[in-house]
Amino acid sequence: MKRLYVTLLLLGSSLSFEASAWIFIPGSLISAAIDATGVNDCPKNVITSLRDNDSLATQDQLGGVGKGWLIIHGGGKITQEQRNCFITLAGGLRSNFVAIPTAMGDNEIDMSELSSRYKKLLGVDNIAILHTRNKEDSNSDGFVNPIKNANGIFIDGGRQWRLVDAYLNTEVEKQIKAALNRGAVVMGSSAGASIQSSFLVRGMPGDPKNPAGDNTVMIFPGYTTGFGLLPNSAIDQHVDARGRGNDLRPVISAHPELLGVGIDQGAAIIVHQNKFYVVGGSVTIWSMAANSMLAPIKLNSGQGYVLPAYYGSSAPQTQRLSQQDAEIIALSPNKPQTSQAVNAIDISTLPQCQGGNFQQWNNCLGIHQYPNGNTYTGEYQHGMRMGNGFIDVANKGCEVSYNCIGSSIHAQYRGSFKNDRIEGYGTWVSDDGEKYIGEFLMNLPNGKGSRITPSGTFSGQFKDGKYIGL
Incomplete structure (x- = not known):
């Protein structure tokens, strides 16, 4: 049987605004640049603050995210603010976008309707849709070419094991990481959120008796590796809506080198370098120190977080204990530039x-x-x-x-x-x-x-x- 894969390119009509280079301009001009994208609902202080150390950061300090951005969404409805952040970080409405619906089941994927689905869901027109169930296709140049030119990549929800079967350790995964390293934005929702972690949870695959798999199983052998876009992490989603509040606890207890990120349905985090910012809803952070589980840290919309200094390393336990909160951060450009101010205060608009x-x-x-x-x-x-x-x-x-x-x-x-x-x-x-x-x-x-x-x-x-x- 001949293998089939789909690369569907949707070409937009006339659009009057573009600002593909806005993220490289000085912070004082950020307002005009965001307005020029045609979407201005992405919090401007978030972007400028997350970018504060771009010019000073070494590759080791980029936290594996490189020059790019992650938007990790907990599933459910994507708000206009979250959507606009995705478009803005990609450079505007006329940038090149890719959508990957592969986490969905075959009965959920209607190729004739994908065009209208993603135009409505993401609010963009210029979008290539990539879908296959075969890893040979995932390694072919013809299939991955749209990713090579993409400014924004969206990974849809469903079951994360389907993404593993189709794309793990293939050219698709490699090119997604390359896009991130050159400054693109990768957004994933639900299963598309979890696949961004290094340690995959809820990965139990389907079988003839249960074709969708069992997503109540947190750790399933052979399906514990994600794309690693957010290194040394385990990401869960739909946390509040599906009663998953404590499900990451045993995972982090068994793997103390990981940072657990539990994202409520409808919530999202924007990640850049070693920081992230919550846009909509709530996020819970799980971590270990000195062989003990720390109390979870809950962050609400409008709060940020600096990844612990030991994140992704084998730092001694004493260092972990001294940084056991890592804590809520200040993202306002007006804050005094000291380590305490950067690592310890909620969002504030007050001047110094x-x-x-x-x-x-x-x-x-x-x-x-x-x-x-x-x-x-x-x-x-x-x-x-x-x-x-x-x-x-x-x-x-x-x-x-x-x-x-x-x-x-x-x-x-x-x-x-x-x-x-x-x-x-x-x-x-x-x-x-x-x-x-x-x-x-x-x-x-x-x-x-x-x-x-x-x-x-x-x-x-x-x-x-x-x-x-x-």
Whole structure:
């Protein structure tokens, strides 16, 4: 029987805007450049901030993503904002796009309808559609040529084992990575998200009794290798909608070198170099340190994350412990350029504080070391810490207001401040292995939270720093 594969090219009609080189221009011109693509709903501070270190980064610092971008989507509806980010990062509506529907079942792929499907789903016209079930085809020049010229590649959802069977270790995978390294954007949704990881989950293939396979099985021998576009990672999707909240825990426990990324349905992350930014929905990060599972970090839309320094390496456990949160990052170009500011604060639009007297700082973002040795990086109002911030506590026992909340062990807090005190929602981590995530009042855990200690985890209600039960 003669093998068949499909490469369908959809040519667009007249379009009046193009800005294929916008990502190389100075940040001050970014607004006009995005507008010139014909789509302007992609958060401009996200792109400029993720690109901040482009010119300084070495290949080792690019986190395996190279010069390009990943958009990893948790399945379900793609929002207009996410779609516009894909188009914008590809260089505009008239760039070259490729869509890969292979994760879908044969009964779901109607070649006569693929044109309208992807024009509607992605909002573009100039698109080549690649689909085959045969690895010989995946290694042929005629099949992979559209990828060689692509600025944007979209991998659709379905079952990730079908992508493994068709494309793993073929010229298709090789050319997708080459496109990423030259600056293209690769977007994948659902199965197309998971295949971007190095360690593949939910890969159990189909058989005559169950043609779709069993995607409730997290680890299936022979189907644990993805494309590795996001190195040393395991990516899960539809997390909230399908009750998968803790499914990555045993995977990361068995493979502590991995970073687990659980993406809710409808959520997405934009990855560039060693950082990512959440656009829509929520994302949960799983990791290990000192042979112990860390409490998961939940990031919401508008928050970013710096991959841990040990990510993708065999760093000693002490280094892993010192970086156990890696943490929520600041992506605003207006932030003070220090390691604490870059690694510890939620998104803020406040300008940098001016002058050396912190008591005069108002409505700005600053850094100040207090007489007790504690260093605060965050938002100020009327000379007081107010809003989002990070504090490195030299002595766990006493905070700036001298309200003691523990023994004299170094600790860090990141989260909300009010009237110069820790108040609101945040995370407290100390070097003795204790961690609290939840609500604070007057520098103490008060309200709903979880305290993780070497002796166990206590979740429920806290009052004045003490656990009082569920």
